[in-house]
Amino acid sequence: MGRPTVGDRKRFLERLNGALDRQWLTNGGPLVHEFEDRVAEVAGTRHCVATSNATMALHLLYMATGLSGEVIMPAMTYVATAHAARALGLTPVFCDVDPDTGCIDPRRAEEAVTARTSGIVGVHLWGRPSAIDDLGKVAERHGLRLLFDAAHALGCSYRGRPVGGFGAAEVFSFHATKVVNSFEGGAVVTDDGDLAERLRSLRSFGFGPDGTSQRVGINAKMSEAAAAMGLTSLEAFEETRRHNRVNLDHYAAGLAGVDGVEVVTYDAAQNPNCQYVVIRVDEAVTGIHRDLLMRVLKEENITTQRYFSPACHQVEPYRTERPVVLPHTERLAEQVLALPTGPTVATADIHRVCEVLRCAVGAGPQVTERFRGCEETA
Numbered sequence: 001m002g003r004p005t006v007g008d009r010k011r012f013l014e015r016l017n018g019a020l021d022r023q024w025l026t027n028g029g030p031l032v033h034e035f036e037d038r039v040a041e042v043a044g045t046r047h048c049v050a051t052s053n054a055t056m057a058l059h060l061l062y063m064a065t066g067l068s069g070e071v072i073m074p075a076m077t078y079v080a081t082a083h084a085a086r087a088l089g090l091t092p093v094f095c096d097v098d099p100d101t102g103c104i105d106p107r108r109a110e111e112a113v114t115a116r117t118s119g120i121v122g123v124h125l126w127g128r129p130s131a132i133d134d135l136g137k138v139a140e141r142h143g144l145r146l147l148f149d150a151a152h153a154l155g156c157s158y159r160g161r162p163v164g165g166f167g168a169a170e171v172f173s174f175h176a177t178k179v180v181n182s183f184e185g186g187a188v189v190t191d192d193g194d195l196a197e198r199l200r201s202l203r204s205f206g207f208g209p210d211g212t213s214q215r216v217g218i219n220a221k222m223s224e225a226a227a228a229m230g231l232t233s234l235e236a237f238e239e240t241r242r243h244n245r246v247n248l249d250h251y252a253a254g255l256a257g258v259d260g261v262e263v264v265t266y267d268a269a270q271n272p273n274c275q276y277v278v279i280r281v282d283e284a285v286t287g288i289h290r291d292l293l294m295r296v297l298k299e300e301n302i303t304t305q306r307y308f309s310p311a312c313h314q315v316e317p318y319r320t321e322r323p324v325v326l327p328h329t330e331r332l333a334e335q336v337l338a339l340p341t342g343p344t345v346a347t348a349d350i351h352r353v354c355e356v357l358r359c360a361v362g363a364g365p366q367v368t369e370r371f372r373g374c375e376e377t378a
């Protein structure tokens with residue numbers, strides 16, 4: 001999370017010019033096909049279906065897998081995971097997360113299964129893989145579809161295999177804020193050829209091979225311009241990942257010893273992309289709430305994000321339609337703050353962010369007094 005990872009701008013413009021020269025701007029052009037091939041390589045899957053964004057990818061996937069009734073998912077996610085289901089008339093059933101990982105707790109997921117449940121959607125929060133094996137067992141025991149929102153987890157791995165090939169399918173996001181960006185974009189990756197075919201049809205108005213409508217579909221195609229950016233940004237991915245890891249190390253060193261501020265860590269064995277540097281702020285120790293820290297940072301021209309707060313069950317329509325208490329999720333949502341990172345964030349920037357955080361935490365009660373009542377504008 002920082003500025004967009006563009007990669008080699010000249011290369012992007014060459015690709016864009018190529019599309020203009022070909023006069024082939026959308027509808028399954030060569031750049032989209034190439035991007036799909038590259039993403040499938042990273043994910044280690046047979047198929048990739050690129051889409052206009054990840055929200056539409058989730059929507060198509062929920063449609064294509066025939067989900068019905070209730071779908072179990074964590075509330076500690078971006079609201080798109082739930083909205084994509086709710087927009088199809090499905091009922092998102094939120095369950096609590098494992099406090100250590102922030103990902104859906106398989107035991108809580110199993111407790112949430114009812115006769116109406118058709119699927120489970122795991123979310124690899126901040127790129128940390130869900131408890132995939134245990135979720136697989138729950139899904140198998142109850143005959144449920146298992147899908148993953150892997151919007152944050154491009155290039156990460158679980159037990160030595162790349163994220164992408166787990167469950168029936170997984171979804172990546174290539175939004176401008178993501179580690180690989182295509183302005184707006186997303187993709188479903190899967191090893192299931194029939195599912196990929198259905199997704200391709202649904203992505204394009206429900207058309208079959210003859211170009212006529214065979215089912216209700218939507219328009220969720222990726223454009224050639226988006227694929228041009230996606231390919232260029234993807235070429236810079238490993239460099240971005242390296243930079244993100246160095247940034248994370250600087251943050252960890254810079255915030256070491258700041259009581260009540262914990263930098264979320266990643267397991268090196270999971271090949272993390274480290275696109276999110278997240279801190280947890282324990283107000284009981286710091287004497288200053290996360291929202292006030294955010295406000296102080298903003299005053300210093302440092303933009304941060306509450307990823308994810310409020311949690312999905314705390315916002316409409318879910319909090320009214322289906323009130324639920326999720327203690328671990330709520331505690332996490334109260335504490336998390338994502339700090340600036342990415343290739344454009346330099347070491348000196350990180351030192352400054354850490355310095356501001358140190359000062360603000362050190363002056364906890366005074367800061368709280370100075371900004372009393374201003375939290376909501378953070």
Ligand SMILES: Cc1ncc(COP(=O)(O)O)c(C=O)c1O
Pocket residue numbers: 053054055056077078080081123149151152173174175185186
């Ligand atoms: C976990 C998660 N799922 C889905 C999405 C939606 O992605 P998009 O913006 O590409 O629609 C996001 C976006 O930030 C996300 O963080």
